[in-house]
Amino acid sequence: MDDKLKSTPYTIIPITNDVKDRVVNFLRKFFFRDEPLNMAVGLLDEPNANCTELEEYCLACIPNGMSIMAVSPSGYILGMCLNEIKIRDQKENNDSKINDECANPKCKKILQLLATMNKCSDVFGHFPTAEKLLEIVILSVDESCRGQGICKTLVEKTKEMAIQKNFPLIKVDCTSHFSAKAVSRLGFHCIYTISYMDYVDSEGNRVFKTKSPHSSAKTFVLPLNV
Secondary structure, three states: OOHHHHHOOOEEEEOOHHHHHHHHHHHHHHOOOOOHHHHHOOOOOOOOOOOHHHHHHHHOOHHHOOOEEEEOOOOOEEEEEEEEEEEOOOOOHHHHHHHOOOOOHHHHHHHHHHHHHHHHHOHHHHOOOOOEEEEEEEEEEOHHHOOOOHHHHHHHHHHHHHHHOOOOEEEEEEOOHHHHHHHHHOOOEEEEEEEOOOOEOOOOOEOOOOOOOOOEEEEEEEEOOO
């Protein structure tokens, strides 16, 4: 990417089905390889390795029309926010993926943690009058454009859309220390934390040996006035 794009203007546009390949390419370059859990299990350690299961998991929310991306005047993707609609008592995407016997054992470990977080955080239990919520599944910015406010803009636009569609709250699971700090600064508050040190398998072995400063995964929520 040209350095000139670091300060280029950008617009926020919806992510549609016809740009799925571009979305995957962006995530492969700027999200998948740096995500702490992916690194901890060696999900993409092999040269040119990809994880179809992870990519499908991330793309599953695009058809609902609530995902957005920041693009330059030339159409270059600078960042994106993939958002999923969750309905009370609806079967979770994470659980269905696991029950379908995810073929990749490394990816399955990650999906199992996300399912555990969803169950233990009990967001709908915290908000008994909420019948639906909007969940930020992926929030990622081109590394050469970070610090330009793109992340904040994507979250603010997501908040605006959520209010327009009468979602009473936004949820996000943060597996990275840095993403947790970012959403905290944007007004989200933490309702659940699970330590990677304490998250063990059936034999008592630690599942994710993450690198510092990534010591826990957290569920954050942002109640909205709707």
